[in-house]
Amino acid sequence: MSEALPIITVLCPSAETAGSDARPSGLERIAERAEIRYTEASDLSQAVDGAQALFLWDFFSPAVKQAWPHTASLEWIHVAAAGVDSLMFDELSDSRVTVTNAQGIFDRPIAEYVLAAIFAHAKDFAGSLRHQQNREWAHRETQKVQGSSALVIGTGAIGRETARLLRSVGIAVTGAGRTAREQDPDFGTVIDSAELDLHVGAFDHVINAAPLTPQTTGLVGEKTLTAMREGAHLINIGRGESVDEQALIRHLQAGRLSRATLDVFVEEPLSQDSPLWDMEAVTISAHMSGDVQGWRDALAEQFVRNAARWLDGEPLHNVVDTAKGYVPSG
Amino acid sequence: MSEALPIITVLCPSAETAGSDARPSGLERIAERAEIRYTEASDLSQAVDGAQALFLWDFFSPAVKQAWPHTASLEWIHVAAAGVDSLMFDELSDSRVTVTNAQGIFDRPIAEYVLAAIFAHAKDFAGSLRHQQNREWAHRETQKVQGSSALVIGTGAIGRETARLLRSVGIAVTGAGRTAREQDPDFGTVIDSAELDLHVGAFDHVINAAPLTPQTTGLVGEKTLTAMREGAHLINIGRGESVDEQALIRHLQAGRLSRATLDVFVEEPLSQDSPLWDMEAVTISAHMSGDVQGWRDALAEQFVRNAARWLDGEPLHNVVDTAKGYVPSG
CATH class of the missing domain: 3.40.50.720 (NAD(P)-binding Rossmann-like Domain)
Known part of the structure; x- marks a missing residue:
C-alpha cells in the first residue's frame, strides 16, 4: 500500500495548437497503477525527473535530448509514431532505455x-x-x-x-x-x-x-x-x-x-x-498518409496496451533496435 | 472469283474532329475478304446501301436510324462501345439484324x-x-x-x-x-x-x-x-x-x-x-473511364476478330439482346 506507483510522463503538444487532441484518450485504464504526469516540451525536464516511463504523444518532439540529464530513472520510451528518427540521439542509443514505437497502426x-x-x-x-x-x-x-x-x-x-x-x-x-x-x-x-x-x-x-x-x-x-x-x-x-x-x-x-x-x-x-x-x-499532402479517422485513439490504445504489459512485467511489443533505428522485422 | 465480296461499311467520325483516330487500325487483315467502305454520318445512307455489315467506329452516332431505309442487305452491326443505347431504335430491335458490342475491352x-x-x-x-x-x-x-x-x-x-x-x-x-x-x-x-x-x-x-x-x-x-x-x-x-x-x-x-x-x-x-x-x-471526367492507352486499337482488333468469324460463317461474339439492350451475362 505504501509502495510508490511507477511514474509515466506523457509529453503532449501544447493545448493551444493541439486543442482537444493535446492529451491521449484512455489512460484512465492504467491510472490506478501508475502516476501519470502530463507535460509539454518546455517542462519536460522537471516532469521526467524520477519517471520510469515516457510516452511521446507529441511524437515528433526533439525535446527528449535536452531533458536527457533528468532521465536517470527512465526505463522505457514509447513513441506514438512509426518513425523514431526525430527522437534518436547517441546517448539514448547507448543507454539501456527501451524504445518502442507505433508499428502496426499506420x-x-x-x-x-x-x-x-x-x-x-x-x-x-x-x-x-x-x-x-x-x-x-x-x-x-x-x-x-x-x-x-x-x-x-x-x-x-x-x-x-x-x-x-x-x-x-x-x-x-x-x-x-x-x-x-x-x-x-x-x-x-x-x-x-x-x-x-x-x-x-x-x-x-x-x-x-x-x-x-x-x-x-x-x-x-x-x-x-x-x-x-x-x-x-x-x-x-x-x-x-x-x-x-x-x-x-x-x-x-x-x-x-x-x-x-x-x-x-x-x-x-x-x-x-x-x-x-x-x-x-x-x-x-501534409504528412498525413497514415492518419485515418480514429488514428489518435488507436495510438493511445496501443500505448495503454503496452503500458499494461510493462506494469505486469511482461516483455514490451514493438521494441526498436536503437542502433538500427527501427523495429527489425521477423 | 467472280463472286462479289461482302461489303462492310465503317461509320467514322469526321477526320476534322478525330484526326488520326478517324479510322480504325488493322482492317487490312480482312481487306482481301470484304469490300470496306469508310463513310461519315452525312453519307451513311449511300455507303450502307448494299452492305451486309456495319461497323460503328463512331460509336455514339445516332445516324443509323436515319439511314435505316437503306439497310435492306444489312445482317450485322458492331458497335465499338459497351453501351448500345445511342444506337438502338424500335425498327432495329424488331429486325433480324444482329448487334454486337465491345464487351470486355472496358x-x-x-x-x-x-x-x-x-x-x-x-x-x-x-x-x-x-x-x-x-x-x-x-x-x-x-x-x-x-x-x-x-x-x-x-x-x-x-x-x-x-x-x-x-x-x-x-x-x-x-x-x-x-x-x-x-x-x-x-x-x-x-x-x-x-x-x-x-x-x-x-x-x-x-x-x-x-x-x-x-x-x-x-x-x-x-x-x-x-x-x-x-x-x-x-x-x-x-x-x-x-x-x-x-x-x-x-x-x-x-x-x-x-x-x-x-x-x-x-x-x-x-x-x-x-x-x-x-x-x-x-x-x-469527360466520359473516359474506360479509355486507357491502346483502347482504340483494342476496339478495332476486337471488331476484326469478330469480322473474321462472320466471314467464316461462325457465330459472332458479344451478341446484344436487342430487346434488353445489352449482352446477357452467363
Missing part, C-alpha cells in the same frame, strides 16, 4: 495512400480537377494499373503491407532493403538498397517506405533519379530526407518523371517558397 | 477508374490539390477504404469486374440487378434494382454500372438519393440518364452526399452552365 492506411496515389495518377484525377476548375470537357487516355510495376524501398511493416496491397490489384512488386534476397513472402525479390540505381529503371512506380537512418538519408538522390524510367512516378511516404529534394525538383522540371506524390518533406511544414507547390506534376 | 479499365475514385475520395486528393494550389499545409484525417461497403448497380461484365476489383482490396460489395439472388460468384448478394431505395442506405459507395434501358433511366432518382447514407459517395460510369442530375445537384448542395464522381452526364459534353463544374464535392 501500415494499412499508408499502404492505401500509396495505392490511392498510383490510381489517382494513372487515371489523371489531378488533370480532371484542373479541367473541371476551367469548365473544360477534356477527354484523355489514361493508364491501366494492372500489369504495371512498383519498387517498394523499405521492407518493414509499412513496406510489406504496401507490397501486399499493390499485388492484390495486379501490380508487380519488388522490394529494396538492406540485404538482397529472393522468395521473400511479400516481395518475392528484394534488391539491395545500396544498388538502387542499377535496378530502379525497371519500375513504373518507386515508393520510399524506409525509416530514416544514415543509410537511407539521401538514398533517392541524383544517381537514382537519373536511373529512373522516363515517365516514372515517385511516391514518398517515408521521410523527406531520404529523397534529395533539390535533385527531384530538377528532374521534375526537366519532365523526366511523370509525377512525384509527396507526403513528407525535408522541412515540415513545407516552406512557402518551395517550387514544389506550383508544379503540376507534384501531389503534396 | 471492364478492367472502368473497374480501375471506380477504385481510383474510391481511393482518391477516401484520401481526399482533391482537397490536397486545392490546398496545394493555395500553398496551404493542411493536415487532415482521411478515411480507411478497407472494410467500407459498396453497392454496384448493374451485374454485367463491367459491374462484375468492378465487384471483383473492389473486393480484392477489402471492400464489402453487394450487387443490384434485375433479379434479387444470393451466392452470386462476384457479388454474393444481388438486390433487386427496383427496390434500390430499400437497400441503398447501407452502403458507403454507390456505383452505377448499368446499361441505359427503360428500367435504368432515372433509376438513381430523388427517392434513392434520399435513402442514401449521409456522407455516401455516388460514382456514375454507366450513363448520365440513369441518374436524376437535378435531384443529385440538390442533394450535393444540401451536403448530404460527400461526393459524386461522374464520368457520364445527361448532356455530353457537359453544358458550360451546369452547376456541377463548380461543386467541390463533385469530380468530373
Whole structure:
C-alpha cells in the first residue's frame, strides 16, 4: 500500500495548437497503477525527473535530448509514431532505455495512400480537377494499373503491407532493403538498397517506405533519379530526407518523371517558397498518409496496451533496435 | 472469283474532329475478304446501301436510324462501345439484324477508374490539390477504404469486374440487378434494382454500372438519393440518364452526399452552365473511364476478330439482346 506507483510522463503538444487532441484518450485504464504526469516540451525536464516511463504523444518532439540529464530513472520510451528518427540521439542509443514505437497502426492506411496515389495518377484525377476548375470537357487516355510495376524501398511493416496491397490489384512488386534476397513472402525479390540505381529503371512506380537512418538519408538522390524510367512516378511516404529534394525538383522540371506524390518533406511544414507547390506534376499532402479517422485513439490504445504489459512485467511489443533505428522485422 | 465480296461499311467520325483516330487500325487483315467502305454520318445512307455489315467506329452516332431505309442487305452491326443505347431504335430491335458490342475491352479499365475514385475520395486528393494550389499545409484525417461497403448497380461484365476489383482490396460489395439472388460468384448478394431505395442506405459507395434501358433511366432518382447514407459517395460510369442530375445537384448542395464522381452526364459534353463544374464535392471526367492507352486499337482488333468469324460463317461474339439492350451475362 505504501509502495510508490511507477511514474509515466506523457509529453503532449501544447493545448493551444493541439486543442482537444493535446492529451491521449484512455489512460484512465492504467491510472490506478501508475502516476501519470502530463507535460509539454518546455517542462519536460522537471516532469521526467524520477519517471520510469515516457510516452511521446507529441511524437515528433526533439525535446527528449535536452531533458536527457533528468532521465536517470527512465526505463522505457514509447513513441506514438512509426518513425523514431526525430527522437534518436547517441546517448539514448547507448543507454539501456527501451524504445518502442507505433508499428502496426499506420501500415494499412499508408499502404492505401500509396495505392490511392498510383490510381489517382494513372487515371489523371489531378488533370480532371484542373479541367473541371476551367469548365473544360477534356477527354484523355489514361493508364491501366494492372500489369504495371512498383519498387517498394523499405521492407518493414509499412513496406510489406504496401507490397501486399499493390499485388492484390495486379501490380508487380519488388522490394529494396538492406540485404538482397529472393522468395521473400511479400516481395518475392528484394534488391539491395545500396544498388538502387542499377535496378530502379525497371519500375513504373518507386515508393520510399524506409525509416530514416544514415543509410537511407539521401538514398533517392541524383544517381537514382537519373536511373529512373522516363515517365516514372515517385511516391514518398517515408521521410523527406531520404529523397534529395533539390535533385527531384530538377528532374521534375526537366519532365523526366511523370509525377512525384509527396507526403513528407525535408522541412515540415513545407516552406512557402518551395517550387514544389506550383508544379503540376507534384501531389503534396501534409504528412498525413497514415492518419485515418480514429488514428489518435488507436495510438493511445496501443500505448495503454503496452503500458499494461510493462506494469505486469511482461516483455514490451514493438521494441526498436536503437542502433538500427527501427523495429527489425521477423 | 467472280463472286462479289461482302461489303462492310465503317461509320467514322469526321477526320476534322478525330484526326488520326478517324479510322480504325488493322482492317487490312480482312481487306482481301470484304469490300470496306469508310463513310461519315452525312453519307451513311449511300455507303450502307448494299452492305451486309456495319461497323460503328463512331460509336455514339445516332445516324443509323436515319439511314435505316437503306439497310435492306444489312445482317450485322458492331458497335465499338459497351453501351448500345445511342444506337438502338424500335425498327432495329424488331429486325433480324444482329448487334454486337465491345464487351470486355472496358471492364478492367472502368473497374480501375471506380477504385481510383474510391481511393482518391477516401484520401481526399482533391482537397490536397486545392490546398496545394493555395500553398496551404493542411493536415487532415482521411478515411480507411478497407472494410467500407459498396453497392454496384448493374451485374454485367463491367459491374462484375468492378465487384471483383473492389473486393480484392477489402471492400464489402453487394450487387443490384434485375433479379434479387444470393451466392452470386462476384457479388454474393444481388438486390433487386427496383427496390434500390430499400437497400441503398447501407452502403458507403454507390456505383452505377448499368446499361441505359427503360428500367435504368432515372433509376438513381430523388427517392434513392434520399435513402442514401449521409456522407455516401455516388460514382456514375454507366450513363448520365440513369441518374436524376437535378435531384443529385440538390442533394450535393444540401451536403448530404460527400461526393459524386461522374464520368457520364445527361448532356455530353457537359453544358458550360451546369452547376456541377463548380461543386467541390463533385469530380468530373469527360466520359473516359474506360479509355486507357491502346483502347482504340483494342476496339478495332476486337471488331476484326469478330469480322473474321462472320466471314467464316461462325457465330459472332458479344451478341446484344436487342430487346434488353445489352449482352446477357452467363
